[in-house]
Amino acid sequence: MLNYIWLALLLSGILVAAVNGNIEVVTQAALKSANDAVDICINLIGVMCLWLGIMRIGEKAGLVESLSRVVRPVMTRLFPSIPPDHPALGAIIMNLSANILGLGSAATPFGMKAMQEMQKLNGGRNEASEAMCTFLALNTSCVTLIPATIIAVRVNYNSANPTEIVGATIFATCCSMTLAVLVDYLFRRAHRRAS
Amino acid sequence: MFPSLLDAISRWAIPLLLFLVPVWGLAKKVQVYEAFVEGAEEGFSTGVKIIPFLVGMLVAISVFRASGALDLISRACEPLLVRLGAPPEVLPLAFMRPLSGSGVLGMATELMKTFGPDSFIGRLASTMQGSTDTTFYVLTVYFGAVGVTRYRYSIITGLIADISGLIASIYICNVLFR
Numbered sequence: 001m002l003n004y005i006w007l008a009l010l011l012s013g014i015l016v017a018a019v020n021g022n023i024e025v026v027t028q029a030a031l032k033s034a035n036d037a038v039d040i041c042i043n044l045i046g047v048m049c050l051w052l053g054i055m056r057i058g059e060k061a062g063l064v065e066s067l068s069r070v071v072r073p074v075m076t077r078l079f080p081s082i083p084p085d086h087p088a089l090g091a092i093i094m095n096l097s098a099n100i101l102g103l104g105s106a107a108t109p110f111g112m113k114a115m116q117e118m119q120k121l122n123g124g125r126n127e128a129s130e131a132m133c134t135f136l137a138l139n140t141s142c143v144t145l146i147p148a149t150i151i152a153v154r155v156n157y158n159s160a161n162p163t164e165i166v167g168a169t170i171f172a173t174c175c176s177m178t179l180a181v182l183v184d185y186l187f188r189r190a191h192r193r194a195s
Numbered sequence: 196m197f198p199s200l201l202d203a204i205s206r207w208a209i210p211l212l213l214f215l216v217p218v219w220g221l222a223k224k225v226q227v228y229e230a231f232v233e234g235a236e237e238g239f240s241t242g243v244k245i246i247p248f249l250v251g252m253l254v255a256i257s258v259f260r261a262s263g264a265l266d267l268i269s270r271a272c273e274p275l276l277v278r279l280g281a282p283p284e285v286l287p288l289a290f291m292r293p294l295s296g297s298g299v300l301g302m303a304t305e306l307m308k309t310f311g312p313d314s315f316i317g318r319l320a321s322t323m324q325g326s327t328d329t330t331f332y333v334l335t336v337y338f339g340a341v342g343v344t345r346y347r348y349s350i351i352t353g354l355i356a357d358i359s360g361l362i363a364s365i366y367i368c369n370v371l372f373r
Contacts, residue, residue, distance in 0.1 A: 002350065006251065006252070009256060012262075012264045013258035013260075013261070013264050016262045016263050026261070029258050029260070030257065033257035033258075037246065037254070038250065048238030048241060052234040052237050052241075053233075053234040054212065054231065056230045056231060057216050057230045057234070059234075061225050062223060063219055101204065103208055106209070112241050112337060119342075125343075127343065132338075133346075133348060137352045140328040142328070149300065150324045151205075159313055161313070166325075168322040169322050171367045172323075172325075172326035172364040175360065176327065176356040180356035184348075191348070
């Protein structure tokens, strides 16, 4: 499916540009974004090193383990295919907590760590496992208590009350998170029945 | 009180983590610096590994956006979203949201500059920005880090989450701020 989405984005873009008579924007956009992508990854490396380093200390000190023990009842229900003692659950919890607190820089490294642990359970296949799909459903729809970036923008433009949107954001993310978990559950069941 | 609490959390969370985790490690007799370096090593390889995935996805998204194809789709869906109570000005933002994080932040910033952060448009744009995620970016980066290329149903789940977050944002802003 990704093959089709990718092709559709690329081809429809080129066609529209051709019809509009500004085909040169395609070249410009393609070359610039290829560059940007590398910049993003390189910029990510430092922050990832930082948080993965801190997380390793936490692992060795048993912090990650105790954290996952606390939330185990919920996690085993959401991720039935991950063994309850597996390190993947610890990384998932760290990622979701970072997301909830609006710590975007920490969320990504923890999330990748979680994916790597789940990929071990998945046997290194190139197809997403059920647990990965559930994790990403949670991750992309996750409740954010502090949308830090947008609050900063509001402060910047002299909002009288920069945080007044927080309640609305929490409401909206609660809606999307509930729906995402539900949809993921339904998909998982449908796929199981089909196979 | 609630806003200042949130403000305090967002200012203190990272320093506290950086303080507490190593101190806890020290108490548990972990060789903290060695453990840190050992963990940090993984950051580099992961960062490099996602480059090809992100280049592929960002190029496609960026061509789609720059060519005007995104605007076409957003104009086609305009009547529907306007009926839900969204001003037409925020629609490009809504369609950009799952595709590009930097693009959408730029648009939200632009809207706040033009209409002011405390206008209805400014508030709605803020809520939309804060309540949905750059689904395509997240999927590309996370799956890229482990070499997964077949995403199964997770794209659809992510997009459904985005759409519902969007509709919920429009609804709640109309209730609270109109």
